[in-house]
Amino acid sequence: MRRTPLRGAAVLLGAAVLTTVTACGAAPEGEAGANGDGAKAATAASAKDFGGMDALVKAAKQEGALHVIALPPDWANYGELIKTFETTYGIKVESENPDAASADEIAAVKSRKGQKRAPDVLDLGIAFARSGAEEGLFAPYKVEAWDKIPAAQKDEAGRWYNDYGGYVSIGCDAKRIPNCPKTFADLLKPEYKGKVALNGNPTKSGSAFGGVYAAALANKGSFADIQPGIDFFGKLKKSGNFIPVESTPATVEKGETPISIDWDYLNAGYADQFKGKGVDWQVAVPTDGVYAQFYSQAVNKDAPHPAAARLWMEFLYSTQGQNLWLKGYARPVLLPAMTADGTADKTFVAKLPAVTGTPAFPASAELDKAKATLAEKWDKAVS
């Protein structure tokens, strides 16, 4: 889901071996919640089904553990979220493979079906959430705050709903770049030759894909037409402004990628991280290409800790959980509602990069089409 993990082919092969071996020896270990309570927890579609929040907390405490996957501690403040959950409820969070991608999460759900070490909850890219729901991998569960989640950002049945997100932004080191670019059109200027990078390859990295999509919107494209974005980067590559190296904290600190297109919560995080290290990292959400993307939360249908999984969901969508995301510069899905009723933490809201207008989201079919077009055309445009 995250920063694309870089692994050698050897590791891929190793993973293939492991998958195969585990697949063979995957005798389903008896269902974790074989008793009556567990069976009830596994099908509970809201806190009410437990008999209220207190009963849910009690059932979750009894399970005592929660398996999460692909939650980097330095991403959207997940480190603090996990710690707060542990201390509040006394439930141990077992975090596995924090740098995994969405595809890895889905693979883990499928390959460990029925096992005790399967992940309980998932934080997925929207496309993976949709396809996973279609395949029937998730349990429908509606959190207490369900009604406040905008209709466009949730599955009607409650199998997945958006959790937090951000905007495509342009990060820029003001110490090295005298005039920081504010729009996609700015990026074409000759003064940025050899300076503009993406956070990875858009055919693999979600944020880089967002960058191309936003560039399309900035260049007369639409959600249904990503081609202008691909052409834009083709033009940037030809002029020498775009460098295909993957921007990472290391390249930002070194000054190799003085301009990096990335999610605003990551760029804003860099600003804090590098303050004392000679990097003056400024973040702008380009006004000509406003594109927001949210991740989605889902509960594994065969979660080994069904009650803890549901409690985790309630925790994430509580005011406390939402504000913790906000602290990590991510925009929680309930932010509009919380701004309206005054529960959003104002100090964190003030730190978010400014955005004009409300975000629009592509339909599932538009997103699929954009990805297919990108996979087909990207290599040619930038090689």
Added chain:
Amino acid sequence: MSSASSTPTGGTAGGTRRRRRGPRTWLAALPLIAFTGLCFGLPFGALLYGAVTRTDPGTGVTSLTGEHLSRSLQGPYLGSLVGSVQLSALTALIASVLGVLVAQAVVTSRSQALRNAVLTASGVLANFGGVPLAFAFIATVGISGVVTQLADLSSLGWNLYSFTGLAVVYLYFLIPLMVLVILPALDGLRPQWREAAQNAGAGGWQYWRHVGIPVLAPSLLGGFVLLFGSAFAAHATAAALVGGSVPLVTLKIADALSGNVLVGQENVALALGLDMILIAGLVMAVYLPLQRRSARWLR
């Protein structure tokens, strides 16, 4: 290399003797066969199965299909296979030539200290890869790298984030690998052969043309095949450096298998894996008959 082994080739007597010893030798190889079967056979089976079948997400029915394989040989996927073969062949060729020159220099110097130093360094460098290697190059010869700035490399047209740049990075670990594998073969060239050639009136070039290179050819090719495979399978370095701007098959596999963008492309990734195995197999097929020839000379 193993080409220096003394396996008897041909000869009826040797053949029959070996046949009688057969069953017991086979027994000794059992652990190896079991290991290979488990660690290569099983994944290969799973790969093959995934590459030629499709499971309908709605009904869960699995059916046989050639769709993934044909997709893996079209459009950008085909382009990435071609790109990988080009990059691997080119870098393997250059590294083979340079590696032999370095190794030959070490052999002729007859200095034990130099030999040890080169071998140790090669052992380390040949295994230096992945993201650390990519970042080392970014920090030194990237756009704002130390050396780029000092020597003003960019005005000379240098660009690390290109096919050429990536080839240079690959050479950094391929040349030491070639030195490691070719040094024993160079040791196997007997001084007597050279003296004999000189006595017969051959010059330096003629000696290499008619004696040295023909004898070395199988080892050279073996080294080339190893380098080709090493470059062909490399992934992390390229992913960090050039993204999609140099299409490589390993990057495509990673996109489909563990990405955040493409959904449901796992089987195409498996088909690409199968393509890679076929290409590697073809390269090996050229090498194996030549390997047999070497035993005659380097016994």
